Amino acid sequence: MVEKTDWWKKSVIYQIYPRSFQDSNGDGIGDIRGIISRLDYLSELGIDAIWLSPVYQSPMDDNGYDISDYQVIAPEFGTMEDMDQLIAEGRKRNIKIVMDLVLNHTSDEHVWFQEALKGEENPYHDYYVWAKEPNSLKSTFSGSAWEYVPHLDKYYLHQFSVKQPDLNWKNPSLKQEIWNMINFWIEKGVGGFRLDMIDLIGKEPEKLITADGPTLHFLIQELNENTFGAYDLVTVGETWSANPEKAQLYSHPDRNELSMIFQFEHVCLDQEEGKEKWDLAPLEPARLHQVLSKWQTELVGKGWNSLFWNNHDLPRAISRFGDDRPEFRELSGKMLAIYLHFMSGTPYIYQGEEIGMINTPIQDIKEADDIETRNMYAERLEAGYSKDEVLVSINAKGRDNARRPMQWDGEKHAGFTTGSPWLNLNPSYEAVNVQTALENKESIFYTYQRLIQLRKTYSCLSQGLYQNLPTGNPSVLAYRKYDEADAFVVIVNFTAQDQPHSADLTGNGELFMSNYQELSNHSNLLRPYEARVYKK
Structure with missing residues (x-):
């Protein structure tokens, strides 16, 4: 048994969206070698670990969250040798690599699903969730959550894209395959795992239960026992359904589940109550404070908090909770950083947050890359919304806002690539970039750098x-x-x-x-x- 130090309690973790961080070969797509080339920058910032969004083999229907092989690196990101080098180079700088695991579903191009399509006699068929008739479950990406397969005369469940069939966690062979795969990465020397949509794996779709199914916590405890539980690793679960009581189930140390979860109550406060994220409402600061205060007080001694404003699925925090006008961009960005980083828990910084990157408005749906955004646009136009109304929602909440390439300097393509970037940059890059931030000792970068150091110096910030x-x-x-x-x-x-x-x-x-x-x-x-x- 490895000694557990709970190193993550005093750490700050930096999320990298590999496609948009740094391109090393001029193909316009960020890659692992690009990340390696920027490790010294991250070391200067002071972070302790990188949460790496998926770099596994994938047809990229959902930008890598549709995995076709968990133990192969997607060619556009590099090779397994590159991955090994990233882990090793990170270790030299005391930076751990936290892998992003999508365990609720795979790509429909995964060999398991390709075998499953051969029929009920195939042992892989039961790795997925099937029904003779669809029920009313809806996909997060619009439309029914069921897709008909004519030659089987059955439907498979997909809570996200039609190319992301849901896995059946009731199948013992599937669980063993997943445990083996996680142990493969542990042996590689990774520092932990972020578990995508983990609150869905106990689903019982025939009963219209998706999140928080009756077997959820048993499955996570099994996962812990057979994989990461024996190691000094960090684990964080994405749990949109969580409240403080549920968070204790996931993160109380005596329960042997996860280190912490991402809860999203505070990022749902600028939408109309009971409606979708696209239905915008003004943020009430007092309500935000009430929610964050609740999470700060109700988990004391009973679990562990994550702290974040941004991630790859959320719009830029300054545009959302602060003020992205030039005179207020850095001021409000620093304010958000200071407000959050004195709280208890483990902070997560999303790439570009530390230099004050902002949202990127679009004028036409042709400029959108994200599958969720495009599906919602079509659905809402059909429902009678005007184009302008829908674009207002997209510009406020669309996921492309977070996925624009990282802004390294004021040169062409912001130093992200020598080629043509896969997604257009935010036009602010000439003024808002790493080079400019590093040259200005009063920039938002140095506020983040100081906050990271303060959390290492004063234990009451992380645990008080x-x-x-x-x-x-x-x-x-x-x-x-x-x-x-x-x-x-x-x-x-x-x-x-x-x-x-x-x-x-x-x-x-x-x-x-x-x-x-x-x-x-x-x-x-x-x-x-x-x-x-x-x-x-």
């Missing part, structure tokens, strides 16, 4: 107690983080206007950190998007 502080203003959010050694008070203004707050929030502490260079004379008035941290 949390106290919500009333401010007398719903646009000003404040909390206290403390342990026996240290105490910090964080106060932020979530608007583009000056905002007053109660005068007694500082706790008699000294100003420790701010996103403004010039200090304010008004202790109870916050400037636009101002963030202040006091230390006692």
Whole structure:
């Protein structure tokens, strides 16, 4: 048994979307060798691990989340030798590689599914979920979740693309294959796993149960026992259905399931209640604070939090929760960073977040690459929405916003590729890029760098107690983080206007950190998007 250090509790993890990070060979697609070439940059930032979105063999119907072979690298990303080198080069810099595992479904081009199509007598047929008649389950990517196969006179379940058939976790042989595959990667020396849509594997579709099925936690405990549970690895599950009570089931150490989960309650606050993410509603800062405070207090001693604003499925945080106008882009980006990174849990930084990348509006659906976006556009036009209405939703929430190539410099294609990029860059790259950020000691990059170092220095940031502080203003959010050694008070203004707050929030502490260079004379008035941290 390997000694468990729980290293991830004081770590900051950086997510890379390989297709968009760095191209090394001029084909316009980011790759593993490109990532290796940028490891020194990530080391300077100070991160401890990379969560790598899928690089496995795939027809790329859903940009790699449709896996056709879990133990082969997609040619556009490189080779297994490249992967081995990434793990080794990361280790030299104390950066672990966290693999992204899609265990709810495969590609329809996976050999298991190709065999399954041969009929019920084939042992692989039962690796997937079949029905003689479809029910009312809908796909996340629009339309029915069932696809008819004429020569079998049956339907298979696909909760996402029609090219992503759902796996049947009731089959013992399937589970063994998955355990073997995970152990293959553990032997390669990876630092852990992010488990895509893991709350769906206990599904019982005949009963219209998808998330949180009755066997879910038993299956995860089995997975833990047969794979990563014996190692000092980090595991994080994607669980859209989770609340704090469910999070304890996943992440309480005595339950032997996962290190932590991604919960998404806070990223559903800017949509109309009970509707889809495309149905936009203004964010209420006080509501955001209420939700994050709940997660900070209800998991203490019972589980572990993840902290994030962005990922490959979510729009850019500054455009969404901050303000992407040039005069406020960096200020609001720093404010969001400071507000989140003093909280308990493990922070995740999505590529480009640390330099303040923003959303990329489109004028026509032809500019969209994402399958979810294109399907929704067609569905909503058919339902009577206008083109302009749908484009407003896409520009606010579309997944392409996060997937634009990384902006390294102000030269052609932002230093991402010497060829033609697979997805157009955000036109802001001439001003918003890594080179510019590194040259400016007041840039958002150095705010993130300092926050990462602070979490290693002060244990109360990652594991301290949390106290919500009333401010007398719903646009000003404040909390206290403390342990026996240290105490910090964080106060932020979530608007583009000056905002007053109660005068007694500082706790008699000294100003420790701010996103403004010039200090304010008004202790109870916050400037636009101002963030202040006091230390006692």
